[in-house]
Amino acid sequence: MKFFVDTADIDEIRDLATTGLLDGVTTNPSLIAKSGRDFLDVIAEICDIVDGPVSGEVTALDYEGMIKEGEVVLAIADNVALKVPLTVDGLKACKYFADKGRMVNVTLCFSAAQALLAAKAGASFISPFVGRHDDIGQDGMSLIEDIRTIYDNYDFKTEILVASVRHPIHVTDAARIGADVCTIPPKVIRQLSKHPLTDNGLAAFMDDWAKTGQTILK
Secondary structure (H helix, E strand, O other): OEEEEEOOOHHHHHHHHOOOOOOEEEOOHHHHHHHOOOHHHHHHHHHHHOOOOEEEEOOOOOHHHHHHHHHHHHOOOOOEEEEEEOOHHHHHHHHHHHHOOOOEEEEEEOOHHHHHHHHHOOOOEEEEEHHHHHHOOOOHHHHHHHHHHHHHHHOOOOEEEEEOOOOHHHHHHHHHHOOOEEEEOHHHHHHOOOOHHHHHHHHHHHHHHHHHOOOOOO
């Protein structure tokens, strides 16, 4: 499974990139607003840090506006994935840019039927929002299972990019189902390495080592 980080915080991205775990970055208008910086500058800086796909989202809601904005966003770098909403106009824009060989991430997916449309439009990524499904009492992971089955039935190349990830269980469940990518908040990526037995074991090792009175560096 590929790990994308879901943030526009440059310091977080730089730090996580040093782990070797980071395969890409997703942003959205809310994350850009939180950064307090210019959208184009932020995307360009992220693309300099990360070699993998960096999602930059259009804000236009009509097809013509998406095309105009998309041309600007995609001109930033070769590894930009244009993010468009799962609307009819968004699907049209997806096909337009996919036909030109550019990566497109179709976002705000909440049904398997929507995911099927995105794949047929040539999307590079489909972003189903599991956490928001859970918020309204539905099972977000059932959606991932349905999309995985449909895509496998027809050998669609669109990658399932699990979004709205809230906790480590979302990540492991998505990996078990066979999702291609998870886009994860920085805090949750760090939580993945945590386990109380790891902490307890390390503390015991350190106590035993201290009793030897030794040092590795002389």
